[in-house]
Amino acid sequence: MSEQVAAVTIREVAAAAGVSIGTASKALNGRGKLREETRARVAAVAEELGFRPNAMARGLLSGRTYTVGLVSCDSFGRFSIPVMLGVEDALGAGQISVFMCDTRDDPIREQHYVERLLARRVEGIIVTGRRTEPRPSIGTDLPVPVVYAMTRSTSDSDFSVIPDDLGGGALVARHLLATGRSRIGHVTGPRRFEAARRRAEGMSSALAQAGLRSAGEPLFGEWSEEWGRQGADILLRAHPEVDAIFCGSDQIARGVCETLRDRGRRVPDDVALVGFDNWEPMATGCRPPLTTVDMSLGEIGRVAAEHLLGAIGGAPRPSGVLTVPCGLVLRESSRANPT
Amino acid sequence: MSEQVAAVTIREVAAAAGVSIGTASKALNGRGKLREETRARVAAVAEELGFRPNAMARGLLSGRTYTVGLVSCDSFGRFSIPVMLGVEDALGAGQISVFMCDTRDDPIREQHYVERLLARRVEGIIVTGRRTEPRPSIGTDLPVPVVYAMTRSTSDSDFSVIPDDLGGGALVARHLLATGRSRIGHVTGPRRFEAARRRAEGMSSALAQAGLRSAGEPLFGEWSEEWGRQGADILLRAHPEVDAIFCGSDQIARGVCETLRDRGRRVPDDVALVGFDNWEPMATGCRPPLTTVDMSLGEIGRVAAEHLLGAIGGAPRPSGVLTVPCGLVLRESSRANPT
DNA sequence: ATGAAAGCGCTAACAT
DNA sequence: ATGTTAGCGCTTTCAT
Numbered sequence: 201m202s203e204q205v206a207a208v209t210i211r212e213v214a215a216a217a218g219v220s221i222g223t224a225s226k227a228l229n230g231r232g233k234l235r236e237e238t239r240a241r242v243a244a245v246a247e248e249l250g251f252r253p254n255a256m257a258r259g260l261l262s263g264r265t266y267t268v269g270l271v272s273c274d275s276f277g278r279f280s281i282p283v284m285l286g287v288e289d290a291l292g293a294g295q296i297s298v299f300m301c302d303t304r305d306d307p308i309r310e311q312h313y314v315e316r317l318l319a320r321r322v323e324g325i326i327v328t329g330r331r332t333e334p335r336p337s338i339g340t341d342l343p344v345p346v347v348y349a350m351t352r353s354t355s356d357s358d359f360s361v362i363p364d365d366l367g368g369g370a371l372v373a374r375h376l377l378a379t380g381r382s383r384i385g386h387v388t389g390p391r392r393f394e395a396a397r398r399r400a401e402g403m404s405s406a407l408a409q410a411g412l413r414s415a416g417e418p419l420f421g422e423w424s425e426e427w428g429r430q431g432a433d434i435l436l437r438a439h440p441e442v443d444a445i446f447c448g449s450d451q452i453a454r455g456v457c458e459t460l461r462d463r464g465r466r467v468p469d470d471v472a473l474v475g476f477d478n479w480e481p482m483a484t485g486c487r488p489p490l491t492t493v494d495m496s497l498g499e500i501g502r503v504a505a506e507h508l509l510g511a512i513g514g515a516p517r518p519s520g521v522l523t524v525p526c527g528l529v530l531r532e533s534s535r536a537n538p539t
Numbered sequence: 540m541s542e543q544v545a546a547v548t549i550r551e552v553a554a555a556a557g558v559s560i561g562t563a564s565k566a567l568n569g570r571g572k573l574r575e576e577t578r579a580r581v582a583a584v585a586e587e588l589g590f591r592p593n594a595m596a597r598g599l600l601s602g603r604t605y606t607v608g609l610v611s612c613d614s615f616g617r618f619s620i621p622v623m624l625g626v627e628d629a630l631g632a633g634q635i636s637v638f639m640c641d642t643r644d645d646p647i648r649e650q651h652y653v654e655r656l657l658a659r660r661v662e663g664i665i666v667t668g669r670r671t672e673p674r675p676s677i678g679t680d681l682p683v684p685v686v687y688a689m690t691r692s693t694s695d696s697d698f699s700v701i702p703d704d705l706g707g708g709a710l711v712a713r714h715l716l717a718t719g720r721s722r723i724g725h726v727t728g729p730r731r732f733e734a735a736r737r738r739a740e741g742m743s744s745a746l747a748q749a750g751l752r753s754a755g756e757p758l759f760g761e762w763s764e765e766w767g768r769q770g771a772d773i774l775l776r777a778h779p780e781v782d783a784i785f786c787g788s789d790q791i792a793r794g795v796c797e798t799l800r801d802r803g804r805r806v807p808d809d810v811a812l813v814g815f816d817n818w819e820p821m822a823t824g825c826r827p828p829l830t831t832v833d834m835s836l837g838e839i840g841r842v843a844a845e846h847l848l849g850a851i852g853g854a855p856r857p858s859g860v861l862t863v864p865c866g867l868v869l870r871e872s873s874r875a876n877p878t
Numbered sequence: 879a880t881g882a883a884a885g886c887g888c889t890a891a892c893a894t
Numbered sequence: 895a896t897g898t899t900a901g902c903g904c905t906t907t908c909a910t
Binding site for chain 4: 560571577
């Protein structure tokens, strides 16, 4: 229960062990030539006193901080979180600590944070977001490498890691075709979102490859359940023959699902339903549970962190855009029709 | 586009400005007596060179790091995030940076992170979680103050900030009574969750105060939509007279809502519905939009951070449990019945 | 095998 | 008004 007032320094450890500071340092770091007995004694004293080497002093000397900054432009939202976990996975093991900051979508605040991170001598910066649209670079001449994850920089010299929305859309189309569907509609988010456009595009291309077309044009709207309900209504009216609906998000799929039930269409018997995001509570809460696309956000975080580590380690700074493949999570809403 | 290889030191600034290191330091920090011209020149050179004082060197000297550690036991989940944002609000302004770590619910990992944070000389630690159940302390004799937010330590000497679930339950009951409901059922999460028990208790007490009893015993189950569907079925069978249902979470409320519709009960005309969490996408996606309790997670984070700052600033370390009041977010699902 | 001393980047006293 | 110096806690030569 003894509450230490100040942190223990190596000087105190050395004194208590009756050795010089230098010797204590060597003992604790397994360096140099020391008697086994000395090492043990110093170690014991350090343990006893609760000594922890001061990372700042070490950093000052080594010129390294073993820290990186994470700048979130998502209010640490639904998309940033898994990315953060992936980042932590990749960095934590390597003794690298992460400074977190959230910009609240405010450029001033963002610049302020970047300054602060640089003053703290982070060795690299990861910028996360929730949209794949290019956003202004946080700086092209920063003294440390920067990687964008789940967001993209406008600058070609920056490096971004984003999900493969195109591939995700194609994945769904192929799955639906393979399970016997052929009249496939699409209800998705606002057209101004690149993600919405590319998911739709991925689906159309895959259908085209099979010599098919979608049931009507993609219906662009909002990323909400309410739009899902409306969109499904529109789709069913215009194309009552649909036997599958691919939705641009799980939320939209929930709305679509509700309208389908209201209209007496059974899922998946009459109409197969597929969402996007694999947002667990949404997807598993759906009745029936929702087949959906997983953007591998954790993987995006890991890949981003690994590239950052590489650049920190001296590898040439990467640039351009890297896409990470999506996965399909099969649940009941798209079960193959026995017919 | 010049990519600086190493960070600029004050020594280089001083040299470039033709002054001594000490003078440069004073100029940049507005200390001492210097000619205005000198100050300006140094400032200009520093700006030009992109000088940023090394926070580690400063920290070593001042004995302060202006950092705190945030240990999340929630995989940065739904509950931790808003808390984190609140923490950042309160700390960011004061130039304090936050190291983030997530334990993945692994005690070994947790201990490891705490060690690392202490080695980095954080000035305090905030532990976040997703349950109000007491959890083992991360250490009662740490050299820095610790505050638990949205989780609670078993140790009396620790300080925890948690939501007022009891008050939240009472809030809902009073709201329902005030809007003309009197036969109120309750469907909630597992009984082993203190949050579930206290929300139920808060509701019963408030009802008792009004001389009423709830429609049957609280139905404890799971934190899922599926359980909400089942629970509503059970409740409707046993108490077909219910005119309001209070749910232990928004997810449960979604499930309840579905069953109500399936059974032909209109919300809110026949039955008022109230959730808990104010999980926006869930609550607003509901048809009709869901009245629900907001746990003021951001406020919990802010309060936790403020107490931590106080302790860092020399105030006596707080202890015990502080509850933060919940708020009620009114939406359509509990609109007063015109009858 | 151990100790002494220099120095990482910076600030604050003390000299000039 | 400016320069010089000591020292924060540590590691790493270089002496002993």
